[in-house]
Amino acid sequence: MHQIPVSYQRHSSQKHSSARQTNLKKIEKIWWASLLLVFILGMVSLVKGYLLEGMTSTNLSNVVPWGEWVAFYIYFIGMSAGSFLLSTLVYGFGMHQYERIGRSALLSAIVCMITAITFIFLDIGRPDHIFNSIIYWNVTSTMAWEIHFYILYIALLVVELYFSMRVDLVRLANSPTRFAKFYGFLTFGYRNISDEALQRDRKLLQILGIIGIPLAIFGVHGGTGSIFAVAKARPFLNTGLFPVIFILSALVSGTALSIAIYVAKNKVLKRPSDVTMVRSLGSLLVMFLSIELALEWYEFLIGWYGVKPEELATISTMAGSSWAWTFWLFQMGLAMFVPLILLFLPKTRKSITWIFVASILTIIGVVGVRFNMVVPMLIVPVMNGLPGGNYYPTVSEWITSFGLIAMCFLLYTIGEKLLPIDQYEVVRGEANDD
């Protein structure tokens, strides 16, 4: 049936000239230094603001009790679920044309999940009570279900990444590298890489991938969407379409992230990207974007048509208040029409650079999408006559957020450095035999 999908010929690196090598070292140094700097700044602001001043260091209020950290939490959850679903194309459905991004998508799914959980952990008022959320389970609470799904999901991701890398871990453990011991430990003693064993790995990956799909869609991301959608006090959220839009925008951001990571890495390492794969990912992105656009259209149309005062007020807060730029520039611009156009025009949709640009813009734009899922509906008072809200994150909130985003990048880079994530040399033809 299958052949071992990977062929490892780690010789190309020797071909690099030494000048390129030093240049690369420099880029890497700058990368680490800047990330560390932002991360440390973030931690300082975290200690100074969150730990010493508590929730008063944020601009949250009793009218707008959720803000930037919740927005970033769903942002990273979406990114994680999207990346994971993309990886299931490889491991669940055997679409080996995407093999090269499989592990990196899994790693980014894990890292984004860790970041998301860190954000929401910061957001709760009593971090010291956090274990209550595992001990006491309210079955009617979508949030309680989510907390348990997240744990399951992270476990599944880690197991899946392990089995996808196992063959390389074993090889590295048997090779004379400095870290052979470390890799030996990471194989957890399972070092059989005979054809049958790898075949079994494949089967397992397939099963995990397939289990993971409903888990990611209904459990993790649709579920996170449901946290918002079940709030009948907020008519703007309280629609059946909301969780679906959540899933779509997760697929959008996850695909964009995978493209961005793949192309960026190749650009830095000065190696050519797999054009067919990037284009095909680009068309996936366009497809997800179009579906999302259609769903959003109906969401707004029906909300607006229903002339419910709260709903109209939320839409006008979003699209016509002083926050409107987040909607028009980020949500509709960067995360919707700009990439749609870039990926539609014949000239740009074939160019790797433009696809890359479209992905980066999408990733940035989705931040606006997430903010607009959280803030506008809270700014509108829940009952006519109660005070309306206002929210703009404080400097402390911003710096902490940037620190955590830097943490996400750091974790990903460490993962890439330590683990055999990079699959540049995977030969597509060989992988594509079934």
Place this chain on the structure above:
Amino acid sequence: MDIPKKVWDSLVEQQLEEGRAILDRVDYNTELGLAMAKGAQQVMKGVITSDQFYEKFKQAVEEEFGVTFQPVKESPKNPKSRAFGGKKWAMVIDLAKCVGCDTCTVSCKAENRTPPGVTYNVVIEDTVGTFPNVKNINLPRPCMQCDKPPCVQVCPVRASYKLENGIVAIDADRCIGCRYCQVACPYGSRYFDFGLSYEQEMTGYDAVQASEYGVAHGRRTPTKEPVGTVRKCTFCMHRLERGEEPACVETCIGDARYFGDLNDPNSIVSKLAASPRAFRLREELGTEPRVIYLK
């Protein structure tokens, strides 16, 4: 001139009647009365326990008054088990009587010692209609103590729950402060305790906190519950347990608020709830509020 404390004290003492003189006027044993008063003082100072106190005077009381002398049974510690003898509390607010003076808001703040930003009761004011047919309306809004409370439904840790007496309670020691309930409450009745304090304006504000739901939280510090958790109106459950009405009901200047047992068909709230003027807020959401308004 510095007046010694003695002088002030003596002024008070002149006014005070001698305890013995008071006790002499009744038929019962004066010495016993004095001894018991001393005993009670000792209990308060912690010199003896109240059990010892009862033990000490048991026989004497029985001989003198012919009754058994025993401690009043304390209500059980677990607030959930306090079923209030099948009572289901409800509040009726007569909007025709409400003048929008905010006395309820203030008395609630004083009673529950709520910090800045936490206001269990607010009075929403609005002007409706077009000139010349305009009307100022007021809507006092406590927690509705919904029978189908969305806040309880969404709480991930069951820190919010419905008591058998109809009140929706929050366990601050369990609440993780996720504020989901705040987003889910259709009446805006829940408030996050950001840890602010009136200590600057009011000396001793931090010294003690109201013991809501009968749980004493002691001194207010930035790290101790209920700081960092969500709070809301409790129908003054600690007052109900003493047989008192909620503070807002007691202080309402227009007598616009009524409080009582909706399980008792003869109670005043049951009768008012049956009035054609009665309505509840946002009834279409199916939350079944226990606060009933009269148009």
